[in-house]
Amino acid sequence: MRIDKLLAHSGLGTRKEVKKLLKSSIIEINGEIVKDPKTQVDPDQDEIKIAGDQLDYQEFVYFMLNKPAGVISATEDVMHETVLDLLELSDIVQEPHPVGRLDIDTEGLLLLTNDGGLTHRLLSPKHHVDKTYLAEIEGIVTEEDVAAFRKGVELDDGYQTMPAELKVLAVDEESQTSNIEITIQEGKFHQVKRMFHAVGKEVLYLKRLSMGPLTLDPHLELGAYRECTKEEIAQLKAE
Incomplete structure (x- = not known):
């Protein structure tokens, strides 16, 4: 990576401003003053200092x-x-x-x-990354629902979902609600809500627990x- 690009990505200014920094002789790579903006640098291997202070660069966060x-x-x-x-x-x-x-x-x-x-x-x-959710459902989730989700259900627009793993954690007969855990491998718009709507139930609360x-x-x-x-x-x- 060019030193001017790295410095700009580190928040030290525009490419033009970084060139001024380089000309001021305060940029060091492995103890050597660097002025050429085209100088190649490896942030994982080289020691980069600005006016004596170590530059801690992260490409990704x-x-x-x-x-x-x-x-x-x-x-x-x-x-x-x-x-x-x-x-x-x-x-x-x-x-x-x-x-x-x-x-x-x-x-x-x-x-x-x-x-x-x-x-x-x-x-x-194509990578089929699992996404697991915890949900409270209005209605009693049955073994028939579990079986339907395992096969995939048809959404309101006719789309057939991929198989999903549905676990019933608790059922409250008095309030007619269920606590469930569901794992899907897709991310269609409002997918979990629409899947339960397809079997005549509504999602009251939804929380994602994991992704991959x-x-x-x-x-x-x-x-x-x-x-x-x-x-x-x-x-x-x-x-």
Whole structure:
């Protein structure tokens, strides 16, 4: 990578402003002053200093967010608070985006990253990445429903879903509600809600627990986030 590109990506200014920095003789690579903007540098191998301070460069960032209801899975919106509004971006030069979308009233796990390659792999239909949700359902979920989901159900637009794993966790006869866990491998618009609607039931509450190998940290409160660990990132990239 060219040194001017790396410095610009690190938030030190535009390419033009970075060239001025280089001319001021305050940029060092492995102890040597560098002025040529075309100088090649490896941020993983080379020691880069600016006026004596070490530059800590990250090409990609990965955040796990426990999305609350009322927040939309977008980078910007004039009407609603977005998931990026929940991040403290003042120290983040990179521009992360949500990997997939959770409905505005859905809570739970949302991955945010600027790694476009990983985003594509996780969302690509051909990779069949598991997404597991916890839900409260209006109605009694039966073994017939479990069997129907296992085969795939027809949505309101005629689309036949892929097989889904549905587990009944608890049933309340008095309130006529059910607590369930469902794992799907697709991400159609309002898919979980539409699947239950197809069997005559409605979703009252929905929370995503996991996406592929990434599981929501139980210590993350609603609206809180943290950086993914190296182990989590490696698992995601191996998905």
